[in-house]
Amino acid sequence: MSKLNPKIYWLASYPRSGNTWVRAFIFNLLNNKQKDFDMDDLDTGPIASCRKWIEDALGFDISELSHNEIDLLRPTAYRWLSENMSQNGYHKVHDAYSTLSNNSHLFPVEATRGALYIIRNPLDVAVSLAYFTGDSIEKVIMDMGNTDTSACENPRKFHKQLRQSFSSWSQHVLSWVSASNISNLVVRYEDLKFRSVEKFSEIASFLQLPTDEVLIKNALAQCRIDKLQTQELSRPFKECPQSTTRFFRKGVIGDWLDVLNNKQVEAIVNDHRNVMEAFGYLDSAGKPYTTFDTQELKFDSAYC
Amino acid sequence: MRHYKAFGLNIVSELELPSLILAPFKNADVWIKKGKVSKNGLIAPKRIRPFCQQAPSEIWLHVPGIARFYISQGNKVIVEPYEDADEQSVRLFILGSCMGAIMHQKNRLVIHGNAIRFGDGCVIFSGKSGTGKSTLAAALYQKGYEVLADDLAVIDEQLNVQPSYPQMKLWQDSAEKLGLDICQLNKIRLQIDKYAYPMDRGFCQKALPVKAIYVLNNHKNDQFLLQPIEGADKLPPLKNHTYRPGYLDGLGLKAQHFKLCSQLASRIQMTRITRPSHKFELDSLIENIEMDLHSKSFAA
Numbered sequence: 001m002s003k004l005n006p007k008i009y010w011l012a013s014y015p016r017s018g019n020t021w022v023r024a025f026i027f028n029l030l031n032n033k034q035k036d037f038d039m040d041d042l043d044t045g046p047i048a049s050c051r052k053w054i055e056d057a058l059g060f061d062i063s064e065l066s067h068n069e070i071d072l073l074r075p076t077a078y079r080w081l082s083e084n085m086s087q088n089g090y091h092k093v094h095d096a097y098s099t100l101s102n103n104s105h106l107f108p109v110e111a112t113r114g115a116l117y118i119i120r121n122p123l124d125v126a127v128s129l130a131y132f133t134g135d136s137i138e139k140v141i142m143d144m145g146n147t148d149t150s151a152c153e154n155p156r157k158f159h160k161q162l163r164q165s166f167s168s169w170s171q172h173v174l175s176w177v178s179a180s181n182i183s184n185l186v187v188r189y190e191d192l193k194f195r196s197v198e199k200f201s202e203i204a205s206f207l208q209l210p211t212d213e214v215l216i217k218n219a220l221a222q223c224r225i226d227k228l229q230t231q232e233l234s235r236p237f238k239e240c241p242q243s244t245t246r247f248f249r250k251g252v253i254g255d256w257l258d259v260l261n262n263k264q265v266e267a268i269v270n271d272h273r274n275v276m277e278a279f280g281y282l283d284s285a286g287k288p289y290t291t292f293d294t295q296e297l298k299f300d301s302a303y304c
Numbered sequence: 305m306r307h308y309k310a311f312g313l314n315i316v317s318e319l320e321l322p323s324l325i326l327a328p329f330k331n332a333d334v335w336i337k338k339g340k341v342s343k344n345g346l347i348a349p350k351r352i353r354p355f356c357q358q359a360p361s362e363i364w365l366h367v368p369g370i371a372r373f374y375i376s377q378g379n380k381v382i383v384e385p386y387e388d389a390d391e392q393s394v395r396l397f398i399l400g401s402c403m404g405a406i407m408h409q410k411n412r413l414v415i416h417g418n419a420i421r422f423g424d425g426c427v428i429f430s431g432k433s434g435t436g437k438s439t440l441a442a443a444l445y446q447k448g449y450e451v452l453a454d455d456l457a458v459i460d461e462q463l464n465v466q467p468s469y470p471q472m473k474l475w476q477d478s479a480e481k482l483g484l485d486i487c488q489l490n491k492i493r494l495q496i497d498k499y500a501y502p503m504d505r506g507f508c509q510k511a512l513p514v515k516a517i518y519v520l521n522n523h524k525n526d527q528f529l530l531q532p533i534e535g536a537d538k539l540p541p542l543k544n545h546t547y548r549p550g551y552l553d554g555l556g557l558k559a560q561h562f563k564l565c566s567q568l569a570s571r572i573q574m575t576r577i578t579r580p581s582h583k584f585e586l587d588s589l590i591e592n593i594e595m596d597l598h599s600k601s602f603a604a
Contacts, residue, residue, distance in 0.1 A: 051433070056550065057353065057354070058353060058354055059355055059356030060353075060355055060356050060548075061400055061401055061548075064396055064400070064492065064493060064496060064498065065495070069495065073355075076355075155497045156475060156497045157475050157477035158433060158434045158475055159434070160433070
């Protein structure tokens, strides 16, 4: 940790990988309430690409700057925000951990207390993302394999969020887990599901949050997906995009077995073989695991 | 030196500002000059942001790659452009951030929104960025309404909106929705796909009293909602939609601003208008607004 005492913990993931669940857990751990968690109260601070957050920090209008011009200002904004936070902040981020054209890091070390990276089986990510965006599975697979993939990038219109460069799914993972200058913890979505108490305790400890087992269990109970789904049935989640009516769709592991065809599975495995292998999503024959007994999912920490 | 009239002020500028209206006058209210501007900011700033600082009567602004600006006493803008900065970009920050700062220093109420003439007064459409303010202003302009201001609605002590300048700014997406041919329009900066939509007619050059403010909003439902904002509830939206409200703290003008907002709130009607976010139905939006204004007995 630098002498500057950075305050920002980045909650990083490729989209549809469990980020909101982790944020809901953090929120409940920090706000240990007896009453039921209302997902509309969910607030762990703005996403890293929140235009207003960045603009208020910089202190001037950035709406007439290009995406690249704004990116060059973002590290300064994060540094200022970190310096002016009274306590640690937990901010979601979907951008890849990248280096800008002036060689500075988009997420500067002086602002970064640590990065929690959540990785999820790209086969399940593809299914979830297709439902979420309304795009075809083929389009999603292509985007996940493309290092130029980004969100809010259409230069012809105004976006409430700044452009987020995802890169490809593999490069996204590698960018964060191999960022050697910042402290990070990598967790798999599948482990969060199967070994919740253990893994969420690890997360709490990494993020310097309460680690008491009762509190962890209470927080987890508050944000069980079936609870969030029931709430979503009665009113839309505030962060849900227009492209879908369900933010908390299934959250299950192995949904791809019912949805993807062989060709689609093959395409994803071909695009992301190395990273899938490294994180235990492929068996020794290079085939995706189809059963999900966590004992079989071996976690290769070589990248961390 | 060029002489312009905008926001109810006589402006003398060393830099050419082609979107403003040229007008001869003897006494200037605001001077815009090129000169040296500190690289580090103000001597005694009261509010500090990485690229912008404020002190009573002073604002320092640094837009990397474009220019540094020093705005003081409500009457002076000193501009130091980067050597390789294009004039278009420098001008844009003069007319936006710098004029907004001047107006704050002059103790005007600056609302982030546009002002459209309805009868013998005007109506301001305000709202967060991305709620369609400029698109609505351009659509009303196309329908024949006169426009006083786009983006910054400057309200003077008499609670009149002072006309800004005869140009709107539209993202390509909005311009196309409005049926405009972008080949006929100029980009406001070459670096972005936002276009200047000049008002060759229908720019209202007369200051007009504010009659109502609509706060634009959107939601995920299909309905349009019009909800009157009453009494003290008018103050938070006025504060929130003030142009860069953070400046007021640094300038020491928060109390003054509150007074202005209160005066305005007691004189005008305010309505929150919520439209479906998934489809920008301009015609229905305008229809709803016209009906509401009609019910308030505001002639078009």
